[in-house]
Amino acid sequence: MVKKFEITDQPLEERRDTDKVLNSSHGAVTTFTGHVREWTNGLRTEYLSFEAYTSMAEKKMEEIGEEVKQKWKGCDIAIAHRVGLLNISDIAVVVTVSSPHRKAAYEANEYAMERLKQDVPIWKKEIWDNGEVWVGHQNYKPKGSERND
Amino acid sequence: MVKKFEITDQPLEERRDTDKVLNSSHGAVTTFTGHVREWTNGLRTEYLSFEAYTSMAEKKMEEIGEEVKQKWKGCDIAIAHRVGLLNISDIAVVVTVSSPHRKAAYEANEYAMERLKQDVPIWKKEIWDNGEVWVGHQNYKPKGSERND
Amino acid sequence: MGKYGLAIKIINQKVVNGMIKVLYFASIKDLTEKTEEEFHVEGITVRELYEQLKKNYGSLDQYGLRFAVNEEFVTEDEILKSGDIVALIPPVSGG
């Protein structure tokens, strides 16, 4: 069975989900990939660790998918998020949206990423050479520690 | 040499350009692919043919790239467009944008596609079982013949 | 069941069935040094459970937690029933 909303500990590829969402009335596909950055405002990340409440995370991603299909008729969407240790430039998340039309594909993809960052129970730990922190969980937080927002 | 702005008669792959644009301070990559739709408002397309004024098209795409890098600092971008005969679901265009941050990656990608559709000298011919037409060149035009906008 | 007490509810056989599982993730897992534990606290609210967990593990307020019951976000007024799975959800940071 094709799994459109998935938490996985396996490496992600950018184009993994296009075939799951594209159909013959779709002319546009947008793919977002979130990558591990090495440099953030001068701070060097060694690697990242992601943890998820897997069953709830997949359920929440599926709910986001339903929202997207309600808001942008005719769209389809797949979301995959990786957990475990990720090295620099590894892909943490892939959001793939297909649509008859271009504008909806952009909008729906961005919306899905915003919703994912709000409500999907996944947590990121940054590891530098001199320490580590769960992003956003404590008062101390290095400046600019968000990955891609 | 890496060619970031390219007209090609070879098949395009969605992830062809990520390595050309991603660097260690980038956390976000957006990819847009425009695919040949079979069904558009009930009209069945057999295939498409794209023609380009290649040298000017590559120059114009490069100018769009410069615009994008001016407007969204820190972004990088690559654009490839295929010419020749394309079958259903084939990729006609790939726009890849990498950025430190997510929002810019979406905006810059959408902007680049809009600019491409305005000013890059590429022409699309639709071929059905009973005829063909250069899209937008004549008074007669089947309803909804645009691919993805 | 008092607001600040997490007493075991012994009402006939309910003590056996009346179990609630609590899941810990990320920074909260680091704090509790476990991924889950079970409590016999049927009928209390999420707020009451949280107050007890603060007694067990120290101040949790600075973590900005949300709560999920059976994989859905709930308010602190949610009343827990036998078999519920409660998760403490620190600010999410996927993507």
Added chain:
Amino acid sequence: MGKYGLAIKIINQKVVNGMIKVLYFASIKDLTEKTEEEFHVEGITVRELYEQLKKNYGSLDQYGLRFAVNEEFVTEDEILKSGDIVALIPPVSGG
């Protein structure tokens, strides 16, 4: 050089050097049945060239053409010089 004439300009050697190449694409290529042709029309404007092309190929106005000289869009007031490459650009439809 008259507004509606596409005469060959013979000024010393300029006739040899004074060549302009015109490129045809898509629907215009279908109409002209060629991809390019050359004219000796140095010093005329794009508008004057266009008027002559309409005499050669019939009405072109319905195509909504833009014009490029040496791979840059230009207005119809652009004056053509020796060696220029002019392209008739029908509405683009890439993507």
